[in-house]
Amino acid sequence: MNKVFDSNQATFQKDVIQRSYETPVLVDFWAPWCGPCRMLGPVLERMANEPNSSFVLAKVNSDHNQQLSMQYGVRGIPNVKAFVNGRLVDEFVGAQPESMVRQFVQRLPQAKGAAAPAKSSAQTAPAASPAARLEQGRALLKQGKGCEAVTALNNFPASPEAQSAKKLQPLAHYLCNASLGKLDGTSDNDNTYRQAADAIRRRDYATGLYQLLTVVNQDKSYRHGEAQNVMLGVFELLGESDSLTQAYRQSLAL
Template sequence: MEIQPQPQIFDVDEQNFEELVLQGSQERVIVVDFWAPWCGPCKTLGPILEDVVAALGPGVALAKVNVDENQRLAMAFRVQGIPAVKIVKNGQLAQEFTGALPKEQIEAILRPLVSDAPIPEEAQVIDQADDLAATGDLDEAARQYENVLEENPTDGPALLGLAKIHLQQGRFETVQELVNLVETDTPEYPQAQSLLTQIEFAHQCQQAGGRAACAQRVLGQPDDHEARYLLACCAASEGDYETALQEWLHVVGKRSNGDQAAKDAMVAVFHLLGRDNPLVADYQRKLYQALY
């Protein structure tokens, strides 16, 4: 006997909710959409949920609950307003939100919960561009980021990656323009804002005469903490973050007049690099030890 595949989008009611949602969530993530025929935002959200669920593959399903016909279910899930979305995994409420959120935001909520979700082509292109940028092939990396942005002008990872390239090339106005396009509710926004600080590092370095001049000042006067701070700014503006963090940490440890600026600069670089970068964990620990 041939086993029929489970539907990915289906209606549920009080009679089959336990079987299809609670038990079904042991096998795959179940997105429960509480809606009503008279609800305008529900009509907007429904197709978006269907698109996201379809894109994430068989590891997730969409269960639709008409609250007019299933008021006890709505009460059990404490639905205060609709559309309301409850995401169930392994029989437990894993996430929830209310209102017609944008498609990108819904996917960002769901994707981490779906372990076998396929990687979208756009994300693959960005990963390739990130690798190219890391190996120094900035022109090809920029071209790939730009290809993504042609299809999606507000793609956060592509905007951020391209802005970093322009920063390395000294195109500060372009960096500012790209950063301003990063939406505030995206994971890339804090890093994008940190790029503005990096632009300031570059300006300070230029005003001080450049990295070589700052290094010469430090070599001649090792206790010149202003020169050491500026040398760190130069290093950071060139992407030499380890040297920058070392020099700023030195300033913080000496409790000089510039130690607050050095601390702020280190925190900005932490945001810029992201929590997964091993330098961040290392220098967060060292900064804490220097302060306390």
């Protein structure tokens, strides 16, 4: 497989999200008119093609992929974003010297390989302690197993973990309803809401959050505020330090 390749809106899921479970993927958002992009691009390409390189490089022309750039919060180019295990884990903006780029790459976690196989029904029974139940719920949500996550997170006992479980419950019910075909409706918002669930189930959180925010911006009372609560559930799943959480929490507050 090529270690340097072009990617776009249509192929990003396969090129970047799925491949990042095998190896870290750096995405270079650039444009032909951008001088700093022409300085940084060859550095990234040379590093990616080195025999012992630990990453592959996806090149995204931001002029030709404006929606994709918006989804990932690209505000200036060059913008290099690193994906590992389906998630955006780090980024930098501007033409950095090669030494800084190498330090950036060295800090990246390594991909863990293919996603863990689905557990049997016996293995997805609620764990005993609140902490174990919460972690079980998180793991099931990351596998896209909403109905099993509902079982782990509902009727949660009073504990320090209860607040986190409460925030995750709307997301669990949402993914469960999506898998059961219960997200009905024929409006544009209904269609976008279903598409967001599909994206989240395959761990494409950026697309899912972008689509959920689109629904909220169109109708803040959609399904009695359910879309907003689902977004808050995704924030809880990703963690407050995640760049997607920070960007979309700010957008949700506007």
